[in-house]
Amino acid sequence: MATSGNSAAASHVGKVRANNQDSAYAGSHLFIVADGMGGHAGGDVASAITIKHVAEADRSFESADDAAQVLHDTLLAANGILSDTVIEHNELTGMGTTVSGMIRVGNKMAMAHIGDSRIYLLRKGEMTQMTHDHTFVQRLVESGRITLEEAAVHPRRSVLMRVLGDVDASPEIDTEVFTTEPGDRWLLCSDGLSSFVTEDKIAATLRRVTDPRVATERLVQASLDQGAPDNVTVVLVDIGDDESSAHEPPIMVGSAASPLSFEPTIAKKPVRLPNLLLHPLKATQPDDSHFEPESDEYYQAIIREDRRRVRNRRISWITFITLTIAAITAGVILGYQYTQQQHFVGSVDGKVAIYQGVQQDIGPISLSHVYQVSDVRVVDLPLYLRASVENTINATDIEDARRIVRMLSDAQIP
Template identity: 40%
Template sequence: MPFAFHYAARSDVGMVRSNNEDSGYAGPHLLAMADGMGGHAGGDVASSTVIGALVALDDEALSGREVSQALLDRIHAANGELGDQVRQDPRLDGMGTTLIALLRSRDKVVLAHIGDSRAFLVRDGEVTQITKDHSFVQNLVDEGRISQQDAQTHPQRSLVTRVLTGDDTDEPDLVVRQGKIGDRYLICSDGLSDYVARDTIDEVLVGVADPGECADRLVALALRAGAPDNVTVVVGDLVDLNRKGAPSTVPEVVGAAAARRGGGGTRPIPTTPAAKAAALTKAATGGGDDDLDDHVTLAEEGPRSRRTLVLRLAALLLVTGVVLAGGSYAAYAWSQQQYYVAASDGIVSVFRGVDQTLGPVALSHEEYATTIAVDDLPPSYQESLERGISASSRTDADARVSDLRLQAEACRYAKANGDTCQTVPSTWTPPTTTPSPSPSPTLSPSPSPSPSASSSPAAIAPGGTRTPVTPLPPTTQAPVTS
């Protein structure tokens, strides 16, 4: 029974990134996905180079043991090309890419895997992850130091231990699996698996029959979850080629491989493996001769059928949603650069954000609590804390806390001397020792000075020398305000 993949490939730059470093390919006999890394230094170059090197394998003429060796040889050749590119252009130093490739041969599927991208198999309604991450966090799980649940939120979950970098020691895992009509395979970048819950992914894989609709749904869920990373998914169902309504044999190329390919319009599929290899190899290296164009149709290309127009309308609505979500994210990001000082459980605290909520989402959180009791402050300051005292930065918030601490110390000092708590100038500093009565040159002589007038607090000057300052006025006089 002749097998083939009924497939779809989708990729999105994500909510934060400005460029797509993922590359994906889906064809009748080959599914492949690479997640590039190295930032602007060349993650897109790495992923598109590797995917371009594998395209020639999308050929049903391959069979038997030669399939596994052919796949491994192509990966090694692509990895060698990455090393050559780094040696030719030192700016690409540090680039690398994960890779998952599924190559069908008769009723077998050869799986090659390196990095933390993931592959899943749906068989008889059950979803199984068929790859293990090559990552620091996965090593912790294997050693029993953290649980699989802890790994999902670990701050170092993005640290990979094995990827293709151009080094001779880079080696993927290679396994051969028995295929079965009705099997569904998903390969994806961590832009999906890190931001969409596993049970949600499973639900979509089992519940959405068409590979294209399934891929669209998964990407949309990742964007709805606010995925900042690139999101790439490739879905392939093993089908019988003899059945009626056999799937298309036009490959789909997405992500960096498609972007570097250039050009536009619908083109015929290459008729030979050599033509396919030349097409994407030229794309990966930036070639642009129209007479030697790659002849590979992108996922978004093709005749505009009614279904295509509906999908385009849905895509437009999705883009609108993404724009709105992006605006919301930008507003949230701005809010997290703001600070304010307010009361929390009777204590003065500094909050980061703005004192508002957006639906169930609070736009602020407590940065730190001080030791200043609200009751120790003058009434006017207590009222300001009830409303929240805005600060333009953390430094500004710290300065306002310093002033509040000064006011609280002044109040405690005044109460200890039987005076009324009142606002004092911000330059006033309370004494560090018990003051002794002494005449003050700034007060008018009086036969019976009040207790507050007979005390002369001292402030610490910048050089550490104590210098006299004007004491607080008697309570019978008008209060001094800052």
Template identity: 55%
Template sequence: MALVTESAAVSHVGRVRANNQDSGYAGQSLFAVADGMGGHAGGDVASALALNKLLEIDGEYSSAVDAEFALQEAIVSANAILAEAVYEHPELTGMGTTLSALVRVGHSVALAHIGDSRIYRFRDGKLSQITTDHTFVQRLVDNGRITAEEAKVHPRRSVLMRVLGDVDSTPDVDLQVMDTRPGDRWLLCSDGLTGVVDNDDIAKALTDNPAPQAVADLLVKQSLDHGAPDNVTIVVVDISESFTGSTYIPQTVGAASRPVAYGGAQNRKSTRMPGLRLHPRGSGSQEPSHFEAQGDDYLDELIDEDRRRSRNRRITWLVGSIVVVLAIAAGLLLGYQWTQSRYFVGQTNGHVAIYQGVQQTIGPITLSHVFEDTGISVDTLPAYMQSQVQNTISADTIDAARATVQSISDTVPSG
């Protein structure tokens, strides 16, 4: 029996925001949510460009590792596209997007995540958050400085530590491969859902509704019932077992479902500091509309994060350089070993000799040496044989080379 998927994608502007900066997709094997930010137009552009690039990898893969690699390449390319868009449209400076994506391959899923959108797995009645938010307050929680409950109302809960955008050419994306099985239900969502609907209500919606579309619609309704201060985007993916292949109609929702429209506020000012994005939660929010480096060890955390990312980049570069050097050295060693498995007959000091190696040099390095001086004087050979020895005679093995020497010796005139 083959595993198949049934899915649904829904996106809603919410009750406060003027436009929808989220994008979502449910396709053949790819499922993704992107939550854009950056002010008027910027968030729309960021999430749409990123998701549209990701759609190119929707298809079949021989393994989840291959799918994971495809996700990584697509996300790096999407990040470059965002940087290029900012270069061509300076008014978009500071835009960015979260991205959480899943690719199903047989009994496995490849996951990619950056930002504070989330991926959940609902299995055997238990809801598990698979991804970790890349936010300032999550760092505080991880370090034991605040509790998860305190994080929900922390004044810096809007600050993202990692996003796709024009800040970093090598985005730090979380990648992993996990198993999946019949009965699993995967939920991808923007923080427009998780910011207002708690996990118990999400789990109940996943339990009570058999169809992905019904679950998605209910979760959007619950977000709206709680005021929906932000856009909300939901993708639900069910894993089931069937004798037949799955049929699907790709669903693209939110900003990516419309043509990308550049433009907007030409005089809009960037609301960013290096490595960070402020994730707006609606015009009715009392949170700061710009970055303020004060209080709550804010700068300390920023510096720690920058150092960590810089250290990781240095380690990655160093490890990559070592791997390349080792690969080159291994290639040279194998190549040299191969040359020393070859032989040829030539002359040395007026004598016929067997050489080990090949008749080439690399700079000052000669790839052959005299293996055996036969003692046969070249001058004693017939003219045609002298010419052959001077031009060298190739031999695949030492035995073949010695047989060639014997043939040469037989041409020496007697007496």
């Protein structure tokens, strides 16, 4: 946790990860979050290199458009540095990072973004996501293929379309300029927060907690309360009446706050980023996503996979419902057959009778019926036997029931 003026930054390794692959920076003008990918191949190195390089753009600009262009170019340069680093250190092959950053220029915010880290704006109590997730699931949502609810549990929800790394010499980076005003609260975060804490809860925390340091602590804790299998990093910027949102000295958190180390933890054959497992989106043991370059072929493959998944899910549900109905039906039949093997002695129309079934009803359904009526009248029986018949007498089988009737016949009062 660190704070600087009207900004604060926090990063936590989470409850499952062995190392923190997130990095963040909060300075006088620049605020940025990076979520490294590549696991032990160097996700922490990728985010740290990127943040340390982009931090050089933390200065004043004449216009927000100039700031946006510099931020864009600086990220492209960082992408080249990552590629060069992999050439020099083969053990880092496959490393990459998402980046979401912004530079304040007066009443403007110049933004640059790639990947699935996010920037939110809380204005007058209403929170809005200002960035666009570069994931295949987001594209499926926008094309109307799946709903937001389906996206939250989609098996490919973490497949990224764009990242910085050694996979694309000129990745497409979103840039945009927004107007900001006093009272605005800007939140930058890795998906360790946005994937585990609902937007409603994030907004409620930002509305309720005015101190930026405490607010970042609460947001990180909210992710930890959900199990936080991924690293979680948060940068919070409050806009005051003056043109400054932060004060010196600048602050770094996450892997960027530590010295860079290129030593591999496990010697293994280098693999390319499309085959690597990246970060998780469920509060369980990490089931990481991977990067796929933007291509219509892969998009169509995802659609076909969705259709198969929906079809298989329908077949599974139909099979489950059919088997359940069959099991219930079989249980009812077997249960009814069992009841019809039972007998007891009672009375009907003033005479002793043998009943087949059990002395219970299921709603309007009776589980017994008169099997045989004798000539023995209940009023001719002694009082103690009369009471027994009226309360019914259980029999072990039909022959035992007939024996009871004969006994009652012999006991009639002349």
